[in-house]
Amino acid sequence: MDSITAAAFAASADAEPATPSFTAREYATVRVPARHEQLHRDTYSAFGWTVEAWDGPAASIVPRTTTSTLTLTRDRALRGRQALGELQRQAEGALRRIDALERSRSARATAVAVALGLVGAAFLAGSVFLLDDGPSFVSIGLGVNGLALWALAWPAHRLTAARRAAQVAPLLDRQYDAVYDACERAAALTR
Template sequence: MREKKEYIGYEYKEVTVPREQASMYADCYENFGWEMEETVQPSENIRPVSHNVTLRMKRNRKIVNKMELTRLQRNFEACTHEIEVMEEAKTRMPTVWALVTGIIGTAFMAGSTFAVVHTPPIIWLCVLLAIPAFIGWILPYFLYRRLVEKKKEKYEPMIEEKLEEIYQICEKGHALL
């Protein structure tokens, strides 16, 4: 005779996460009762250079301590969102400053071009405007790198604190399973 299997109802969840952090997310979600079903890589035809993967998970609907696990999971997701925001903030303003500097350099080059095509050409003005133009085209690279380093110094300790908070949340979730 065949043994009857007990029915288990599952709830399902899909989460799209950065490719570099997929393992961390998978490990953390397991502490809230989720079991990994698969990791979906984006199709090469659709997005050849995708930085995200989709994690598909399932969890027993009648898991013990479901309410507390769900609360801890929401805290985890809030922490990961804060980390993503801080990671983006490290490059946002440096990018803006580099772009503004490059645009100002381009404006000087436009002035230099207008000076040389003027009738009669004003060569001294062309040279005078070309100097800050080239500086405005070269400086953004170095400006960007320096500002990113400053932002990293500012945000890295906060990101480390959030990661520590995530690990504590995961420990609590694991203890409830």
């Protein structure tokens, strides 16, 4: 051993051992919609949580799922944990309502388009069954109506989605405001 290494070893042996510091932590795992992953990350960070790991479309090159799993940790000695828990529940409720409102925009439009498609398919089936007796005006009329309903499904979907989006927009704004308000109040508690 050279003299520099020996001196460093002797100095480290004389030093008192560092007292281990312990921090009690709490852990949570949350599944969130992938399209709102960043909103959930920001919301949970306002409540003192740190994202330790995540599994979802943002973590991979090719999106495989529509949900992400966030693994969260935070210090248990956080001031105002009881009030933070209540604010967090309020924010999580608003986040769930945001997801439900956004899904309702496309769900209603999809239901209208599927209904038109099924009625159109019924008309086409009736047209095909009437073809057994030979082509007739009723058969042709049913076939044209069935194809017209199929053609109307896409514009009806777009129109219904646009109407529902206009209805849902103010409700979504209220829910986003509720999330932001809870986050601001939580951030004030954790300072």
